Amino acid sequence: MQPxxxxxxxxxxxxxxxxxxxxxxVSFNIKRSTVHCLVGENGAGKSTLIKxxxxxxxxxxxxxxxxxxxxxxxxxxxxxxxxxSTLFQExxxxxxxxxxxxLTLGLEDTTFGFLRKTDKINKMVSVMNSIExxxxxxxxxxxxxxAQKQIVEIAxxxxxxxxxxxxxxxxxxxxxxxxxxxxxxxxxxxxNNVTVxxxxxxxxxxxxxxxxxxxxxxxxxxxxxxxxxxxxxxxLIKMMIxxxxxxxxxxxxxxxxxxxLQVQHLSNHKLKDLSFDVHDGExxxxxxxxxxxxxxxxxxxxxxxxxxxxIVFNGRKLQxxxxxxxxAGIALxxxxxxxxxxxxxxxxxxxxxxxxxxxxxxxxxxxxxxEREVAEKYVGKLRIASSxxxxxxxxxxxxxxxxxxxxxxxxxDADLLMLDEPTRGVDVGAKSEIYxxxxxxxxxxxxxxxxxxxxxxxxxxxxxxxxxxxxxxxxMLRNGPEIDSEKILHIVTGGE
Amino acid sequence: MNVExxxxxxxxxxxxxxxxxxxxxxxxxxxxxVFGMATLAVPNFYLPQNMINLLTNNWFIIIVGIGVTFLLxxxxxxxxxxxxxxxxxxxxxxxxxxxxxxQNALANGxxxxxxxxxxxxxxxxxxxxxxxxxxxxxxxxxxxxxxLGTMMLARGIAQVVTQGAQRNTSLxxxxxxxxxxxxPATSIKISVLIMLVLVFVAFIFEKKMVxxxxxxxIGANSEAARxxxxxxxxxxxxxxxxxxxxxxxxxxxxxSEFKAGVSNRATGYEFDALVVALxxxxxxxxxRGSVLGMFVGAIILSVVTSASTGMLLSPDWQFILKGSVTxxxxxxxxxxxxxxxx
Numbered sequence: 001m002q003p004x005x006x007x008x009x010x011x012x013x014x015x016x017x018x019x020x021x022x023x024x025x026v027s028f029n030i031k032r033s034t035v036h037c038l039v040g041e042n043g044a045g046k047s048t049l050i051k052x053x054x055x056x057x058x059x060x061x062x063x064x065x066x067x068x069x070x071x072x073x074x075x076x077x078x079x080x081x082x083x084x085s086t087l088f089q090e091x092x093x094x095x096x097x098x099x100x101x102x103l104t105l106g107l108e109d110t111t112f113g114f115l116r117k118t119d120k121i122n123k124m125v126s127v128m129n130s131i132e133x134x135x136x137x138x139x140x141x142x143x144x145x146x147a148q149k150q151i152v153e154i155a156x157x158x159x160x161x162x163x164x165x166x167x168x169x170x171x172x173x174x175x176x177x178x179x180x181x182x183x184x185x186x187x188x189x190x191x192n193n194v195t196v197x198x199x200x201x202x203x204x205x206x207x208x209x210x211x212x213x214x215x216x217x218x219x220x221x222x223x224x225x226x227x228x229x230x231x232x233x234x235x236l237i238k239m240m241i242x243x244x245x246x247x248x249x250x251x252x253x254x255x256x257x258x259x260x261l262q263v264q265h266l267s268n269h270k271l272k273d274l275s276f277d278v279h280d281g282e283x284x285x286x287x288x289x290x291x292x293x294x295x296x297x298x299x300x301x302x303x304x305x306x307x308x309x310x311i312v313f314n315g316r317k318l319q320x321x322x323x324x325x326x327x328a329g330i331a332l333x334x335x336x337x338x339x340x341x342x343x344x345x346x347x348x349x350x351x352x353x354x355x356x357x358x359x360x361x362x363x364x365x366x367x368x369x370x371e372r373e374v375a376e377k378y379v380g381k382l383r384i385a386s387s388x389x390x391x392x393x394x395x396x397x398x399x400x401x402x403x404x405x406x407x408x409x410x411x412x413d414a415d416l417l418m419l420d421e422p423t424r425g426v427d428v429g430a431k432s433e434i435y436x437x438x439x440x441x442x443x444x445x446x447x448x449x450x451x452x453x454x455x456x457x458x459x460x461x462x463x464x465x466x467x468x469x470x471x472x473x474x475x476m477l478r479n480g481p482e483i484d485s486e487k488i489l490h491i492v493t494g495g496e
Numbered sequence: 497m498n499v500e501x502x503x504x505x506x507x508x509x510x511x512x513x514x515x516x517x518x519x520x521x522x523x524x525x526x527x528x529x530v531f532g533m534a535t536l537a538v539p540n541f542y543l544p545q546n547m548i549n550l551l552t553n554n555w556f557i558i559i560v561g562i563g564v565t566f567l568l569x570x571x572x573x574x575x576x577x578x579x580x581x582x583x584x585x586x587x588x589x590x591x592x593x594x595x596x597x598x599q600n601a602l603a604n605g606x607x608x609x610x611x612x613x614x615x616x617x618x619x620x621x622x623x624x625x626x627x628x629x630x631x632x633x634x635x636x637x638x639x640x641x642x643x644l645g646t647m648m649l650a651r652g653i654a655q656v657v658t659q660g661a662q663r664n665t666s667l668x669x670x671x672x673x674x675x676x677x678x679x680p681a682t683s684i685k686i687s688v689l690i691m692l693v694l695v696f697v698a699f700i701f702e703k704k705m706v707x708x709x710x711x712x713x714i715g716a717n718s719e720a721a722r723x724x725x726x727x728x729x730x731x732x733x734x735x736x737x738x739x740x741x742x743x744x745x746x747x748x749x750x751x752s753e754f755k756a757g758v759s760n761r762a763t764g765y766e767f768d769a770l771v772v773a774l775x776x777x778x779x780x781x782x783x784r785g786s787v788l789g790m791f792v793g794a795i796i797l798s799v800v801t802s803a804s805t806g807m808l809l810s811p812d813w814q815f816i817l818k819g820s821v822t823x824x825x826x827x828x829x830x831x832x833x834x835x836x837x838x
Contacts, residue, residue, distance in 0.1 A: 366705065
């Protein structure tokens with residue numbers, strides 16, 4: 001069979017979710033033995049597209065041709081058999097097993113259910129060796145670094161004769177040296193006729209590595225062209241954000257007074273020497289990509305993670321422990337609402353007062369009437385859609401769950417409220433309600449820190465914008481009409 | 497019309513009972529069913545004296561069940577309670593036996609006043625609870641592993657102190673008092689009264705008090721509890737020590753009742769306590785359950801035990817009957833909960 005020039009052809013592909021078209025009439029080709037980059041902001045539709053390629057999602061309409069033949073995988077296993085492997089951000093390795101066992105996981109040869117040692121293992125191991133000799137087959141995977149685990153997965157993909165490998169932000173969690181090593185491997189793969197579909201937010205990598213680049217925005221295909229024909233980063237950024245009109249927000253003028261929160265030379269495993277001040281009534285936004293250190297910063301201030309340096313709040317040095325932070329007047333709306341914020345099997349009534357039980361109890365006894373009153377008050381105030389305060393939090397929609405977490409933090413009566421991804425997974429209506437609440441709190445004189453990977457959210461809400469990249473603060477900007485979103489994207493994607 | 501509107505408005509506010517109330521009611525229904533069947537199978541099962549016995553037979557399981565229930569609600573097991581009962585009983589005897597009164601080593605104790613002996617024995621029980629807490633709450637070792645270890649540790653010490661048998665001689669008269677005394681003008685034992693008081697206090701604690709609420713929050717989501725300012729480690733430590741203390745109290749009462757410290761006393765009670773808690777609707781994954789439910793569960797177990805004795809089943813068949821009823825009851829409960837409308 002004559003190999004086609006395009007290894008993949010995507011034709012008028014559409015994916016609908018209830019209420020939203022995540023991928024909207026996308027068509028483009030991927031050439032054989034190239035590194036094809038896929039870029040776009042959060043929510044542009046990249047992940048959905050990838051999930052259709054790997055069989056995790058079924059398409060709504062459209063066609064995909066693999067080597068000129070119709071391709072519609074029913075599962076990731078199916079996709080792998082057709083030669084498409086994926087390196088997800090959440091790596092698919094089992095820490096407790098050895099490298100060798102991981103390589104053959106799911107591909108074991110068995111006789112009557114017993115494992116059999118076969119050539120397959122030897123082949124896997126020799127591929128592994130040719131890529132990265134420093135990884136030993138008998139080594140336990142938990143002892144490997146993230147980058148080494150990726151290499152194990154790549155080796156597995158190569159050994160199973162995948163001719164397309166999809167990599168979803170492989171450099172988000174690995175060091176500079178490891179990135180260089182990964183790039184060498186990717187180039188070697190290309191020489192061996194493997195096509196790599198490469199997704200990254202770090203635009204420099206695209207110029208360094210890519211042959212072609214496809215830009216997506218709001219579920220649509222914007223353009224596909226050879227990287228050599230892209231002038232510079234700013235051209236890419238323009239394609240990514242289009243003519244986004246931000247709902248302009250003019251920050252209030254701050255007179256210089258004593259800051260409420262002073263962070264001085266804060267460092268830990270992720271953060272590099274961060275210093276900044278926050279004043280009463282100020283909304284400070286921290287913007288950066290996945291892995292920039294936003295969540296780590298919030299957790300350090302709240303005392304969940306350890307750190308070096310000083311955090312001074314209302315004139316006192318903070319002790320690193322969440323209960324002390326709450327006592328001092330700080331509350332955190334955590335990133336993962338279901339696992340960190342909410343007691344899903346308990347009722348709304350039981351969730352709301354958790355951070356300030358003293359307020360609804362006398363001498364250790366809970367005042368049931370007051371507890372119900374408080375819950376009713378927040379259900380009304382934040383317009384939580386629920387038939388009763390006795391409903392379990394698990395039964396609420398994402399937006400309403402987030403409002404319950406927010407109620408919890410508001411009831412803590414904090415002077416400083418930190419919100420980590422406050423509107424992730426929240427529908428548009430609830431989003432603007434949450435924004436209104438945040439503005440109202442700031443108007444009442446509370447200080448607010450917002451950690452978000454959505455630029456419109458940051459630009460809409462904040463007085464001051466801090467840009468994080470790889471754990472360090474790259475810029476601190478005053479929000480206003482002159483704020484330049486292209487410049488911001490330039491900085492957080494690693495530009496100077 | 498007016499009334500109807502009002503009813504409809506009132507409906508959402510509390511019409512739907514909580515899962516916990518649902519399970520407790522379901523298990524009371526189950527109790528009625530088991531009781532009905534027992535009445536048919538066993539003559540005179542419904543006589544008042546037998547009914548009182550059903551309530552009081554299992555007092556020791558109910559007391560240790562309180563601590564076990566609280567810990568289960570936080571998502572932790574306490575398998576050490578049986579061992580702690582034996583240890584505390586044996587130590588209370590050893591501490592109060594006369595010193596140097598006999599040639600027989602098992603008849604010689606420390607000769608301490610009974611009250612001092614009780615306090616010391618309870619402190620030792622709490623020490624076992626402290627060990628559990630240290631490994632589970634501070635070092636994050638799974639509770640089942642730790643408490644199985646301390647179960648054997650506690651029983652092992654009891655066996656060393658009794659040379660693998662029991663101590664029952666040269667005890668002061670006061671030793672046998674509390675375990676055999678009845679509440680004046682009734683035939684109800686003091687131990688049963690203590691059990692009823694403890695259940696009542698535990699019920700108020702879990703439903704009405706802030707620390708009781710923390711137990712549920714930790715069980716529902718311990719990470720969210722920590723991020724909400726709850727001192728999870730400290731709370732778990734208190735509960736492990738409480739559970740050991742309750743087992744200690746049980747051990748002292750049982751030793752007093754029999755005027756003996758027996759090293760293999762209360763073997764298997766940790767499983768009975770677990771079973772009555774599960775029968776009462778306590779969730780094995782934490783966050784759900786109540787002392788009241790556990791109490792109902794204990795009575796169900798008591799009815800089954802009593803009925804199988806009444807039917808003159810051999811002990812082996814009693815075991816099988818108990819096992820089957822327990823299994824079916826717990827399955828029925830889980831099934832009902834999952835298929836609950838709403």
